[in-house]
Structure formats: C-alpha cells, structure tokens
Amino acid sequence: LGYTVDHYIQTKQYSGVLIFSGILLVIYLFSLVATYCQTWFTGKIGQNTLFKLRNNIFNKLQSLPLAFFNANKAGDLISRINNDTDKLNTFLSQGFVQFVANGFAIVGTGIFILFINWKLALASLAPALFLLIFTRIISPWIKRKNATNLKNFGGLSGEISESLDNFKVIVAFNRRDYFRQRFNDSNKLNYDSAIRAGIANNTLNPTYGLASNIAMLIVITYGIYLISIGSFTLGILISFIAYITRFYDPLRQMAAIWSSFQTALASWDRIDAILSLESDLAIIPATEEIKSDSCSLMEFKDVSFGYTEDKEILHKINFKLDPGKTYALVGPTGGGKTTTASLMARLYDPTKGTVLLHCKDIRSFEESERAKIIGFILQEPILFSGTVRENILYGNEEYQGYSNKKLSKVLNDAGLEDLISRFEDGLETKIVFGSGTMSLGQRQLIAFIRAVLRKPEILILDEATANIDTVTEQLLEEILKKLPARTTKVIIAHRLNTIENADEIFFVNAGQIKLAGSMEHAVEMLLHGKRES
Numbered sequence: 001l002g003y004t005v006d007h008y009i010q011t012k013q014y015s016g017v018l019i020f021s022g023i024l025l026v027i028y029l030f031s032l033v034a035t036y037c038q039t040w041f042t043g044k045i046g047q048n049t050l051f052k053l054r055n056n057i058f059n060k061l062q063s064l065p066l067a068f069f070n071a072n073k074a075g076d077l078i079s080r081i082n083n084d085t086d087k088l089n090t091f092l093s094q095g096f097v098q099f100v101a102n103g104f105a106i107v108g109t110g111i112f113i114l115f116i117n118w119k120l121a122l123a124s125l126a127p128a129l130f131l132l133i134f135t136r137i138i139s140p141w142i143k144r145k146n147a148t149n150l151k152n153f154g155g156l157s158g159e160i161s162e163s164l165d166n167f168k169v170i171v172a173f174n175r176r177d178y179f180r181q182r183f184n185d186s187n188k189l190n191y192d193s194a195i196r197a198g199i200a201n202n203t204l205n206p207t208y209g210l211a212s213n214i215a216m217l218i219v220i221t222y223g224i225y226l227i228s229i230g231s232f233t234l235g236i237l238i239s240f241i242a243y244i245t246r247f248y249d250p251l252r253q254m255a256a257i258w259s260s261f262q263t264a265l266a267s268w269d270r271i272d273a274i275l276s277l278e279s280d281l282a283i284i285p286a287t288e289e290i291k292s293d294s295c296s297l298m299e300f301k302d303v304s305f306g307y308t309e310d311k312e313i314l315h316k317i318n319f320k321l322d323p324g325k326t327y328a329l330v331g332p333t334g335g336g337k338t339t340t341a342s343l344m345a346r347l348y349d350p351t352k353g354t355v356l357l358h359c360k361d362i363r364s365f366e367e368s369e370r371a372k373i374i375g376f377i378l379q380e381p382i383l384f385s386g387t388v389r390e391n392i393l394y395g396n397e398e399y400q401g402y403s404n405k406k407l408s409k410v411l412n413d414a415g416l417e418d419l420i421s422r423f424e425d426g427l428e429t430k431i432v433f434g435s436g437t438m439s440l441g442q443r444q445l446i447a448f449i450r451a452v453l454r455k456p457e458i459l460i461l462d463e464a465t466a467n468i469d470t471v472t473e474q475l476l477e478e479i480l481k482k483l484p485a486r487t488t489k490v491i492i493a494h495r496l497n498t499i500e501n502a503d504e505i506f507f508v509n510a511g512q513i514k515l516a517g518s519m520e521h522a523v524e525m526l527l528h529g530k531r532e533s
Contacts, residue, residue, distance in 0.1 A: 002239025010234070038097060046093020053085050053271070060274055065281045066347045067307070075158030080274060083153060084267040091264035095257040102250035102257075109247040116240060120226065124219050124244055127211035131251065134207060135258065142200045142259060147266035149197035152190040154270075159186040201259035208255040212248035219244050281349055284363045295359040296320040297488055298344060298458060300513075303353035305343060313339050315511035316353065321458065326489040328499035330516065331508035337492045340508060341460045344490065345376045371395060375456035379463035381447035383438070388420070389427035392450045399453065404428070415482045416449055419475065441472035448479045459483065460490045 001024075008016035058081060069077075113121040163170065163179045170179050219240055226232035298321040306312040313336045321327060329337045342348050343355055346362050355362045357373065365373070383391050389407065393399055399407055404427050411417045422445070423429040431438065444464065451459055459480075465473045480489065493499050505516040 001242055002233075002235040002237075004235070005238055006233050006235030038101075042093050042097045046089050049092055050085055050089040053088070054081055057081050057085070057271060057274055060277065063279050064277060065279050066342070067280075068277070070307075073155070073158030073161065075156075075161035076154035077274075078161065079150075079154035079157040080270050083157075084150060084270050087150070087267040088264045088271065091257075091260050095260040095264070099254060099257045099261070102254050105250045106247055106254075109243050113240060113243050113247070116236060116243075117226070117232070120219065120222050120240065123222055124215045124240075125247075126218075127215045128247075128251065131208060131211050135204065135255075138203060139258070139262060142203070142262040143266050145193070145197045145200040146263040147269065149190070149193040150263075150266055150270060152186075152193040156186045156190045159183055197263075201263070204255035204258060205252065208248070208252045212252060215244055215248055216241070281346065282363070283366060284361060296356070297323045297358065298362075299356040299359075300343070301354045301356065303343065303350045303355060305339060305348065305350050305352075312351075312511060314343075314350075314513075317511075317513045319506060319513055319515075321488050321490070323457070323486050323488055325503040326491065326501065328502035328505045329490065329492045329508050329513075330499065330505060335509040336511065336513075337508045338462055340513065341376070341462050341490060341492055344458065344460060345374050346370060372454065373457045375451040375454055375459040377444075377447050377451050377459070377461045377464040381440075381443040383431050383443055383446060385432055387427065387431065388423050388425075388429045388446060391431060391446050392427075392453060394450060396450070396454055410453075411449075414452065416452065416479070419445055419449060419479070441469060444472065444476065445479075448476050452479055452483055455484055456487065458488045458490065460492075462492045465493070 004017060004020045008014065008020070061077065110121070110125065113124070159182060163183060170176055219237075223232055223237040223240060227234065227237060300317050300319050302316045302318060303314060304312060304316055305314045317340075329340060331337055339348075343350060346355070346365075349363065357365060357370070362370065384394065389404065393407075399410060402410065407427065408417065408420075411420055420426055423442070447464075465476055483489075491499055491502065499505060507514045507516045
C-alpha cells in the first residue's frame with residue numbers, strides 16, 4: 001500500500017495502481033478461503049473435543065461413589081456437563097484459533113515496523129508494554145469473577161432441578177411461595193454475579209482501545225516530524241499507520257478473547273475438579289483378600305460406619321447371612337437399617353472392619369461380578385425412559401440379545417408372563433421418566449421382575465412394599481417365591497406382616513445389631529427402641 005502511494009499515485013502512474021489493486025484482491029480472496037477452511041476445521045475440532053469431554057465427565061461421574069452425589073446437587077453437575085463444557089468449547093473452537101492467528105499478526109507486524117523505523121516502532125509499541133502489565137495484574141480478578149458466576153449458575157440449575165423434582169409435594173402443601181422465593185434468591189444471586197463477571201470481562205476492551213489511540217497519535221505526530229526533516233515519505237507513513245492498526249486491532253480482539261480464556265479456565269477448574277476425583281470404592285488386589293474361619297454367604301466383622309467422621313451410625317457390628325434364608329432388619333427410623341443394607345451392596349465402605357462375601361473381602365469383587373450376586377430393590381423404584389422390556393433387562397447382559405418371543409418364553413418359564421400382561425402393550429409398553437403415567441405399584445412390579453430375572457444370590461428389599469396396596473403386595477410376594485431356593489433375602493420393613501415369615505430377625509438401633517429371636521421379642525424391642533428415640 002505504501003509502495004503504491006509513493007511510486008504510482010504520487011507519480012500518477014495509474015496502471016501500477018491497477019496492478020497492485022489486483023494483487024491485493026488475490027490476497028483478500030485467498031484470505032476468504034483460508035478463513036472459511038479455518039472456521040470449518042476448528043469448529044469440527046471444537047465439537048469433537050466437546051463430545052469427548054462430556055463423555056469423559058459422564059463416565060467419571062458413573063465411577064464415583066454414592067457419597068459424592070449425596071454431597072453435590074444434580075443441577076450443578078448438569079451445569080458442569082452442559083454449560084461449563086460449552087464455555088470451554090467456545091474458547092477452543094473460536095477464541096483459541098483467533099488468539100494464535102492474532103499472535104502471528106502481532107509478531108509479524110512488530111518485525112516489519114522495526115525494519116521500517118526502529119525508533120518510531122519502539123515509541124508506538126510503548127503502550128503495548130503497559131497493556132501487558134495491566135493484563136497480568138487484572139487476569140486473576142477476571143477469573144475469580146467468572147468462577148463465581150459459573151458456581152452461582154450451577155446453584156441456579158440445582159434449584160430448578162430440585163423444584164421440578166419435588167413439584168408434586170410443592171403443590172400438595174401449597175408452598176409455591178416458598179420455592180418461588182428460593183428460586184428468586186438464587187436467580188438474584190446469579191444475576192448479580194453475571195453482572196460482575198460481565199463488567200470484569202469487558203474491563204480490558206476500553207483500556208486496549210485507549211492504548212491503540214495513543215499509539216496512533218504517537219505515529220502521526222512523530223511521523224509528520226520525520227517527513228518534515230526528510231527521513232520519511234508519505235507512503236511509508238501510511239504504511240506505518242496501517243501496520244499500527246494491524247498491531248493494535250488484534251490486541252483489542254485478544255483482550256476480548258482473553259476474557260473468554262479466563263472464563264474457559266474457570267470452567268476447566270470446575271470440570272477438572274470432577275475428572276481428577278478418584279472413587280474411594282476401589283477394587284483391592286486379590287492378595288488383600290481376607291478369609292473367614294467359618295464360611296458364610298456374607299459376614300460383617302467388627303464393622304463400623306459413619307457418613308461423617310464425627311458421627312458413627314454403626315459400631316463394631318457382627319452377623320452372618322447364610323444361603324437360602326430370609327432375614328429381617330427392624331428398628332426405629334434412623335437406627336441404621338438402610339445404612340446396613342447399603343454396606344451389604346457396597347454402596348459405601350465401612351470406616352472400620354470388613355464385609356465378607358463368599359468369605360472374601362467384598363472390595364475384591366469387580367462391580368459387575370458383585371451386581372450379579374447382590375440385588376437391591378428400593379422403596380421408590382427407579383425406571384428409565386424406554387420400554388418395559390428395556391427396564392426389566394437393565395444391567396442384565398444374559399438376555400439383552402433375546403427377541404421378544406424368546407424373552408416371553410423366559411418370563412413364562414419363570415412364571416412372570418401374567419405380570420407382563422398387566423401392562424397395556426406388554427414388553428413394548430412405553431415408559432417416560434418422571435411423567436407419572438405409571439402407578440407406584442406398576443413401577444414396583446417392573447423393579448421386582450428385573451431383580452428376579454437376574455437371579456441374585458442376595459436380594460435386599462428396602463421398604464420395597466411400604467407404599468403399595470395389599471393386592472400388589474401379594475403379587476410381589478408371589479414373584480419372590482419364584483426366586484431360586486438358594487437366594488438369601490434381606491427385608492427392611494416397618495410393617496410386621498412383611499417379616500413374620502423371616503428365618504431370623506435383627507434389631508438395628510443405636511449403632512448396634514442384635515438378634516431379636518421371635519416376632520414377639522422383635523416387637524418388644526421395636527417399641528422399646530421407639531420410646532428411647
């Protein structure tokens with residue numbers, strides 16, 4: 001551009017202007033194609049990164065113990081998978097490439113202006129040094145504001161998730177005002193942090209704009225002086241102004257990208273906090289297996305457990321489960337029944353002592369192997385969106401490849417065919433998660449069929465029939481009778497008729513498990529325990 005001004009425009013050789021205009025046009029067209037290819041390429045890389053990152057986070061979450069989910073809101077975890085990864089992807093697919101491209105432009109421009117006139121170049125680059133120092137100082141503050149905003153956004157997501165999950169209860173107790181106020185408080189907190197983060201993210205732009213204008217004033221003032229003394233030409237001054245524009249405009253773009261980078265760093269900190277976690281339910285090596293003197297199906301040896309270090313729920317409990325027997329756990333609410341069952345299924349590990357399964361430390365079993373041995377039916381059955389077939393075969397690899405006809409024969413042989421016929425479309429009956437289209441009894445039927453098909457050696461029923469009618473309860477009892485004779489059943493119940501046929505009854509309270517003996521003794525202990533509570 002400067003060469004054209006000095007050699008063709010000032011000398012009025014317009015043919016040279018046309019030639020150089022053509023050269024510039026070719027360069028601009030090449031830039032168009034290159035930019036398009038860059039956008040397509042980086043967009044693909046960004047989406048691929050986003051896809052893999054979300055998979056890694058979700059897989060990591062699946063490997064974490066139950067205690068982690070008790071301590072973290074589902075909405076915040078969803079926000080990390082969706083929002084935080086998207087912030088990171090935005091920087092990788094857009095900001096990072098611009099950052100690198102602008103870096104090349106800045107370095108190249110700096111080299112050229114130093115060759116043209118190093119004194120003028122150093123004077124015009126002085127504001128850039130101030131920008132470097134200013135950016136280094138202010139960056140941690142920008143990152144903190146963005147981290148706070150992301151945390152508050154996760155809290156807002158958690159509040160929304162909790163309100164929607166409990167909406168039936170909200171309506172039943174007419175407490176919309178309470179949850180409306182809680183949402184308003186969370187929304188206001190998120191709004192305030194978003195404003196502060198927005199201000200922080202845009203702090204650099206005006207400063208960079210000011211530095212660019214000061215640099216331009218330096219170039220014009222000093223450049224005119226050099227022209228006046230004959231050291232400069234008009235064309236070179238125009239070139240220098242164009243170069244300075246090409247130097248500071250990318251810097252201003254990098255200021256905006258730098259804010260995006262700080263947001264991405266804050267997002268990565270929240271993502272990395274999950275990815276760096278390791279489950280405390282690790283599989284121990286076979287060399288650490290512990291043998292028991294008298295082999296039982298399951299044995300608790302001096303087991304103690306507490307959800308927090310300062311409060312122990314179970315203290316040095318000892319008992320054994322033998323194959324084919326039915327055991328009942330009774331006791332007052334909060335006595336430790338569900339905690340005991342959770343330790344049986346290794347949802348938690350004891351803080352002290354050992355749980356033995358087949359005379360080996362339960363920690364030495366792979367998750368898939370342990371899940372085949374131990375079944376767990378909860379008071380609130382968990383179903384997933386899909387069909388009845390998909391839900392009864394959940395986690396059951398043995399029948400996954402079966403056709404509906406072949407699966408129906410398996411169900412018929414197990415005496416479960418009549419129960420499947422209770423659903424409108426049989427195995428293909430649609431289930432929509434959270435829709436409420438299925439009654440609790442229907443959902444519990446599916447949970448029981450799912451457990452029976454797996455034929456576990458130990459089946460734990462945690463208040464599994466507490467909220468259903470007597471007719472459905474009788475159906476479920478018939479299902480349990482179809483389990484193999486070797487199946488050991490552990491029943492947690494408050495209703496005494498549920499446990500009257502148990503072979504042994506354990507009373508769980510105040511951190512201890514005692515053998516109750518007869519039903520009458522269990523009732524007496526239960527009443528005494530409630531009075532103490």
